[in-house]
Amino acid sequence: MQMIHKLKRETVLYLIIAIFIGAIVGVGTFTFGYAKGASYLRSDSQSCANCHVMQGHFDAWVKSSHGKFAACNDCHSPHDSAASAYYCKARNGFFHSLAFTTGNYEENLRITDYNRRITEQACRNCHADLVHQIDIRAVGELNQSAVENLESNSCIRCHSTVGHDT
Amino acid sequence: NIFERQQEARTTVLKVVDIDDNTADPAVWGRNFPLQYDDYLKTVDMIQTTYGGSEAIPRTPTDEDPRDLVSRSKIERIPQLKRLWAGYAFSKDYREKRGHAYMLTDQIYTERQKVGQPGTCIHCHASTYVPMKELGEGDIHAGFEKLNALPYMEAKAHVKHPVACIDCHEPETMALRITRPAFMEGIAAFKKSQGVQDYDVNRDATRQEMRSFVCGQCHVEYYFQGDEKRLTYPWTEGLTVDAAYSHFESSGFKDWTHAETGAPMLKAQHPEFELWSQGIHSRAGVACADCHMAYKRVGAMKISDHHIRSPLLNVNAACGTCHKTGDQELIARTENIQARHQKLVKIALDAVIDLIDDINAAKANGVAEDKMKAAQQWQRKATFYVDYVEAENSSGFHAGQEAARILAESIDCSRKGQNALRE
Amino acid sequence: NIFERQQEARTTVLKVVDIDDNTADPAVWGRNFPLQYDDYLKTVDMIQTTYGGSEAIPRTPTDEDPRDLVSRSKIERIPQLKRLWAGYAFSKDYREKRGHAYMLTDQIYTERQKVGQPGTCIHCHASTYVPMKELGEGDIHAGFEKLNALPYMEAKAHVKHPVACIDCHEPETMALRITRPAFMEGIAAFKKSQGVQDYDVNRDATRQEMRSFVCGQCHVEYYFQGDEKRLTYPWTEGLTVDAAYSHFESSGFKDWTHAETGAPMLKAQHPEFELWSQGIHSRAGVACADCHMAYKRVGAMKISDHHIRSPLLNVNAACGTCHKTGDQELIARTENIQARHQKLVKIALDAVIDLIDDINAAKANGVAEDKMKAAQQWQRKATFYVDYVEAENSSGFHAGQEAARILAESIDCSRKGQNALRE
Numbered sequence A: 001m002q003m004i005h006k007l008k009r010e011t012v013l014y015l016i017i018a019i020f021i022g023a024i025v026g027v028g029t030f031t032f033g034y035a036k037g038a039s040y041l042r043s044d045s046q047s048c049a050n051c052h053v054m055q056g057h058f059d060a061w062v063k064s065s066h067g068k069f070a071a072c073n074d075c076h077s078p079h080d081s082a083a084s085a086y087y088c089k090a091r092n093g094f095f096h097s098l099a100f101t102t103g104n105y106e107e108n109l110r111i112t113d114y115n116r117r118i119t120e121q122a123c124r125n126c127h128a129d130l131v132h133q134i135d136i137r138a139v140g141e142l143n144q145s146a147v148e149n150l151e152s153n154s155c156i157r158c159h160s161t162v163g164h165d166t
Numbered sequence B, C: 001n002i003f004e005r006q007q008e009a010r011t012t013v014l015k016v017v018d019i020d021d022n023t024a025d026p027a028v029w030g031r032n033f034p035l036q037y038d039d040y041l042k043t044v045d046m047i048q049t050t051y052g053g054s055e056a057i058p059r060t061p062t063d064e065d066p067r068d069l070v071s072r073s074k075i076e077r078i079p080q081l082k083r084l085w086a087g088y089a090f091s092k093d094y095r096e097k098r099g100h101a102y103m104l105t106d107q108i109y110t111e112r113q114k115v116g117q118p119g120t121c122i123h124c125h126a127s128t129y130v131p132m133k134e135l136g137e138g139d140i141h142a143g144f145e146k147l148n149a150l151p152y153m154e155a156k157a158h159v160k161h162p163v164a165c166i167d168c169h170e171p172e173t174m175a176l177r178i179t180r181p182a183f184m185e186g187i188a189a190f191k192k193s194q195g196v197q198d199y200d201v202n203r204d205a206t207r208q209e210m211r212s213f214v215c216g217q218c219h220v221e222y223y224f225q226g227d228e229k230r231l232t233y234p235w236t237e238g239l240t241v242d243a244a245y246s247h248f249e250s251s252g253f254k255d256w257t258h259a260e261t262g263a264p265m266l267k268a269q270h271p272e273f274e275l276w277s278q279g280i281h282s283r284a285g286v287a288c289a290d291c292h293m294a295y296k297r298v299g300a301m302k303i304s305d306h307h308i309r310s311p312l313l314n315v316n317a318a319c320g321t322c323h324k325t326g327d328q329e330l331i332a333r334t335e336n337i338q339a340r341h342q343k344l345v346k347i348a349l350d351a352v353i354d355l356i357d358d359i360n361a362a363k364a365n366g367v368a369e370d371k372m373k374a375a376q377q378w379q380r381k382a383t384f385y386v387d388y389v390e391a392e393n394s395s396g397f398h399a400g401q402e403a404a405r406i407l408a409e410s411i412d413c414s415r416k417g418q419n420a421l422r423e
Ligand SMILES: [Ca+2]
Pocket: B221, B222, B223, B266, B267, B268, B269
């Protein structure tokens, strides 16, 4: 984590290259991302498990309540615009590949704040109708931006295991 | 865009009636929010858990007290309490708390009223937002002062409902808000002790904090300060029992004088908010509403369960999303903490009683003034500490280790008090 | 390279050497299991955590004691302990524990050896499985008796290594097994108290239980029973402190006589296994090995980290599997529990010291025999209770509420003892 932050500051150049490479990989998964069907889910998510580091999450996801409904990227990539989806894929693709290659990551992975925010929004992307009543705010938060408001009611706080109980 | 969607979805709440900042009656709000209202009404239910909840005890209504159901008497069940509070109204009548529906009636008919209580009491036992606004001509703080100054029986004529929607919600957006002046002041004093100046709870609190703060308006230790009996939460030095005790020491405040020993006493009342704040759940960001108002699904909607009650009557929803062990095991874990706690409470209560006995004996046999003073001071502290966790309603669950620590210190004080008489 | 990594994961254990039930040397096992062996060797590391771990203190080696590094002295850091244990070897030398690599040396060179210790001591400070087998001609129980009967300095000639692979593993299958007679007997006695007859730990324990039992062979309160100084775990009535105390009371056992007060005393030693058994993690099925030997990734392989140490030096792996909060927050939560605990330990220790002072004064001034007896009995109990959690090495973490409860009872006993002298 700390290493990633350092990198973020120091190697903007790498990031730009990565966005380019990542985008190519990303377009593929994202374009198919709106197709339906369990077979798609499986193969799409399988591509994450190309890294054995992700195998545990993949196995847990298959068994999870969402294994039949949502692929990795339904929860782990933004839904608001194609641009941010590409950026996300490039960013994650770069950092995950880097970490994987160097082997420099912690035993138990932790979702980063950047990705947590994406996942938080992903829940609402599918469940907005169900949760609209509970998505109210405290008085003091009424004037803050929409994104901050959403985060103040964190779904993951209670439902951290819906995608995979690892 | 997610925000748009949210707005869109929000409009599906059918506005049947207009609600504004003067609509006190929850039934009116209930027409727009029937699901929440239905649950809200269920707080009349009385169900006992092993250590909490409440049991309905039938009684024959009298002219003086028309209630046909009351909760169990705690002073009968825990006889040490009568002597703990000798000379104070609590030794006459102190019962298990029960659902919000009863808050007004139970306050009106408790025998503690016989000593003549101030209007201040009403702050936590009724929907006071509109009454305060009216009395204060738009200013709830001014209204609060006026309500406090009335004798209870006059003050009560100004209120109608138990805590209602308007006491926790801003009617326009349904956002949570704080309506209680004593909490606004208390939490600002606490934040100041933490280095935060000019804290305005309705401006500065996060939504997740609000999900506990709305309860912290009432479920806290309090006292009546000064001659005007101003309702105050003793948080100037922090939220721990030590901070509260130290707050009282610095002003030399006392609630009453002990009838047997003559010690200047303090009464601790229901510090759920404070004890919770010292526990692991609070540290992990788990709010009162998370457990006591767990989400429930009703049809196509997910709502907060407004049937506020013991989470042990609703374990699956209240604990289950975070703890994947079965319901029975969760109850067992909780009761394990509570059983250990209650055993220790008994030891601490017995220790205070031993001290009271010894002071009485020393009085009878004669003892030096300074020894007596010292013993009384220990009695004051020991009682406040054990009362703090006894009056707290989770039987230690909200912060198990901290509660045991407080009891350990109470025991130390009681026994030191006994020694002080003999040194 | 992904392909290579995957291959590595599939590779089965390469059998380089044959290991049998007489192979004591861990270096030989290490040729088949180099990863585990490498980590095993790391228990020489000395790193301090806020409340645990150990700090390397340089010393000048002497002929008598060749160690050039020792851990901190606990009796210097916590001066109350010297008086707690007056007249007992522990008051001469008692240090922070450190890694397994040191267990044999630290036992040989502790000044507690000066009083002449029995061979029994070795049960927990060396690889004794093969030596016991040899001495007992194939029967470890017979060998255990023989080892016990020797004076320590003779017994130690029979052992070579600190706890080694063969003490925890069956060489054929690498399955965990129990090799310590005292634990076999102790756990059977405990199970009997729970209504389970003829419990044979190596036959009846589940794998998850074994992941704690192998540690429970040594990390337990013990005593030397009878004239033959038989190593015994006081579990006939249960695993709580109360059960242990009651066990000692029923036989009137004492470890030593207090040098200042003359009280018949009990020494509590490292009851990690017992305190853990009363905590929430044990209840949730979390074993010692889950935290102290967390799985680690080596290439594509997951192995148990045989660098047994404080989990706070390895939080991500040790706690992160179950707790998704960040590492810093997990350390903070733990230290929060430990800080509260240590504050209470101090109060309890001070209370015992007050009692010792009072008994001394009463002795000097003269006091009735029965009062003195009563006070000494309270001293015995108060000391055992506070020692129980002080000697326990997690600073309360293994069971926070229970540890605070034990301290509360210790305080109660100390203060009652003071009162007993004066009544
Ligand atoms: Ca009070």
